[in-house]
Amino acid sequence: MAVDPKQGAIRLSIKDEYGFFNIRLESIGGYGANIAGKMLAEAGVLYQGLNGSNFSSYGSEKKGSPVKAFIRFAEPQTPIRLSSPIEEPHIVCIFHEALIRTEPVVRGLRPGGIVIVNTKKSPKEIQEVLHLEHATIGTFDAMTIAVETKSRVNMAVLGAIARAAEFLDEEAIKSMIVDTFTKKYPATVPGNLQCFDRGRDEIVFETFENGEAAPSAFKRGGPAYGYLNMPLGGVIVNPGNMAAKDLSASRQGFLPAFNREKCIDCGQCDMVCPDFCFVWENGVDKRGRPAMNLLGIDYQYCKGCLKCVEACPTDALQDAREVDGYAKEHMVKHINLLVSGR
């Protein structure tokens, strides 16, 4: 890297009351948001001489669950002494459009802040969904870029951030990509760099300034129960309530497509499905005897592992690139499972 970390001259034109420029990545475990956050922060701190901190949301979430990564940047002499999560970011990156439905992804975004979304939709369409009146929204089809460059969505997002945050040096981030992957996965470096470049080039930004810029109306998330209404000892009195969760954002671009015509009701899919997505009903077999018949897939729970496609002895289940609206249109809800809504 050509940049001398000791130069100390770097200045941030936008910063919060603590002197920080804040970036929040909203993602799903497995998309590489953690590593992207780490690389971005390392590029700024180690190669550009900024001060910074980086961490992710903590919990026992697994691959496929919502995760957040946080990056704080500050001028070299500004100490970073806060360890609480970033509540009022300057940039939010949404790695998967489906998160908009299930998570408060743009909560706390500063007026005039930037939102980067992995979607096929236009900035205007996203603006309408997010109801952001004062923001710059950038959209791009990062999933397709990732598939085509044999890379991951996170590299395209880094490219988009490099364009959105002017103080970040694109070359520093690219050097970090090379450094991060050369040792363990050298074969991935060219694709990752290509994905980064395409993310930077293909992101389309549009700025919205409707009405007066209201100060951020941030509200912190709270607990499910207070000490007066929480059942004693942490007992869950309504077990099975996890069925209310929507896991469709866990899918990474693919899902199983079901063709009833070719199904022989053998049950092989159901026996390997980790997520209990297959919906059956009492019916009759070909000879008219009572038998279980497969109705379809409850995509609310499908994480797109495609084990069922492997198990299917006919062509009734096949891989499909998930297009917007497919799951909703082909959804078969579990019969008699949910007694109340979310």
Added chain:
Amino acid sequence: MALKEQELKVQKSTFKSGNEIAAIAASQINFHLMGFYPITPSTEIAEMIDEMKVEGENTIAMVAGDGEHGAAGICYGATVAGGRVFNATSANGYLYALEQMPVQSGTRMPMVLDLVTRSVSGPLDIRGDHSDLYFALNTGWVILYANNPQEVYDLHPIAVRAGEHADVRLPVIVGFDGFFTSHQKRRVQYFEDGQVIRNFVGEQPKGFPNALEPRKPKTFGPYMNDPDLINNKYQQHLAMQNALRVIPELFAEWEQVSGRKLEMVESYRMEDADVAVFLLGSAADTGKEVADRLREKGIKAGVLTLHVIRPFPVAEVQRALRNVKALVIGDRADSYGANGGNMAHEIKSALKDDPENKTLVASRLYGVGGKDFYPDDAEAFFQIAIDMVSKNAVDVPFDYHGITAVTETQPLEVVAPLTKEEQQSPVKVEAIGEGDSLELKVVTPPPRQMMGMAKRISPGHGACPGCGIFGALDNFFRALSGDVVVLFHTGCAMVVTTGYPYSAHRVTYIHNLFQNGAATLSGTVEMFYEKKRRGEIEIGEDITFVMVTGDGGMDIGMGPSIGAALRNHKMIILEYDNEGYMNTGSQLSYSTPIGHKTTTSNVGTLGGGKSFHHKDTAQIMAATHIPYVFTAVESNPQDLWKKAAKAQWYAKNVGLAYGKLLIACPLNWLSEERLGTKIVQTAVDCNFFPLYEVERGHTKLTYDPEAKGKKVPVEEWLKMMGKTKHMMKPEFQPVLQAFQAEVDRRFRRLKAMSEHPDL
């Protein structure tokens, strides 16, 4: 100070988390040995030391314990042998090892333990507070505390020196906040050349007794009763007093080397402060940020924090607070019923001993269970102090900060409880004959008929895509009829099905500590039968008790599982084996096969994956002579259903049944999500995971790959997974051959047992 300048020059600025820099410090010190057991959030430290080891950066002997109690024992034995020893743990891991701690200090064996602080169960919470740290206060260890990654680095070499000092000779904890410090990356200055650190810590002081001098035999650990013990304890007290002198000397010496100043009591803008807050750990840094902003508004605010908690630096605390008008002490863990946390009481006690002190003091409990501490929380603490000054009174001496009284949430019924009818399985078991001639006949229907069986776990759980646990568990449960009570050991299946306020379990579910499930469920079972005997439960009630565990739970919980098996309770132990501690991020378990790569059995220039063979848990359980033992996989569901139904029959009528299910973990096996079923079937076909049962002492293979013409070499299985890809390379041929030979040997033995009625 030529030396100082020269050495300062070789310091490098890096960007590391607390765990990362702790691992670097330990690696540079090059301890003789690390005994460890994975627990969030300290796990990464052992992982990273092992990663550095296989690249030749250290030569630390890494010994994976069978639990934290075992890990602490390994460390103790290594210190008795005179070595420099390291460990890292958190929360319940620390508590599980707790009884070893006063032994370590009372027998005066120095070592270093990183306590990456986390909330202690229950309910289980993996995030950071100080409830584990507060248990450490009475163990006789020196306790150093770091508020950020830089201090984590700096305190490690000091910990070694302080503990080994001839006037101290005590084990030392280096504590830091779980997640807030352990997992946040910050700028850190460190010595690229570890020799600087090794020079600072120096050689171990000689002349202390150890167990490896046969010509100078010693007796370690005699029992010692009342006339003597009090004097041993007074020696410990004196050692702590000495540490009060030694530690500042070491801090000063470290400043010469690093240019960074450390103090036992860190006073931030305290010299003229009217109001102050006391905070420990990362929250203290947040407090400093807020104190700066209050100072801009003309409020004389300061922050007090400790880098040495044991010995408690009374004089320094008194001095720092001498002229403070009001102080708010934040505690990140409660001493329930004591009217304040431990820090509040210790600071108040120090002030009571200072007759000149007039500081108004209140204390607040905050940040429990990892609840974030924001600048506005620190502001609220300062405001309490400001109010105390203006009223010249302490209105509320102690309270919780950040609690919620009531929410709108109602525990809505989302899915209806399962009825008895819904839980009748199409799999039927018939017992023919009795005594030695008893035979269980199991009739399994075609799969299609099994599709009507209600699932005892609801969809919506948060397992990774392609997780092998749930297909295997569901197939097991499909073959069980009637009511079921389950107990899940700590592990992936437990974590992803019960994140508060959600539960995916449609039947009654219990979770207790990681290692103690078998004991817990045996208590539940015996209570069921005792209540039945007393007529407190209707005679007709019939419940099957199933404990579900990972292979990790069968490591740390091996003892209680064997105990339950020997007592032969009417219950089932069902193990899902994914060959590693996947819930904590893929560390080796004893079930991990040789050569396999995990985060604590790395592959590199000097490492070839796990160094010893996989544990044969099924045979261990069979050796307890329980009535039924089986192995099964999701790829052979008919076989699995039969065995599940038999297990239920034995668990209801005779005693304990144990089953082991091999399941795929695509995330940590580095394999394709969609291929899980095929991968476990290939593990069966290469004889790594033979399908068999041991029924009342008789072993029977239920599937023989050779007879079916399906037998393949182990390579066919190993090449399907990224974690074993390296084993295909020529340099790993010896380990591959050793693995094949062991698999073949175990299978031959099993086959012989299957063919002989008495084996």
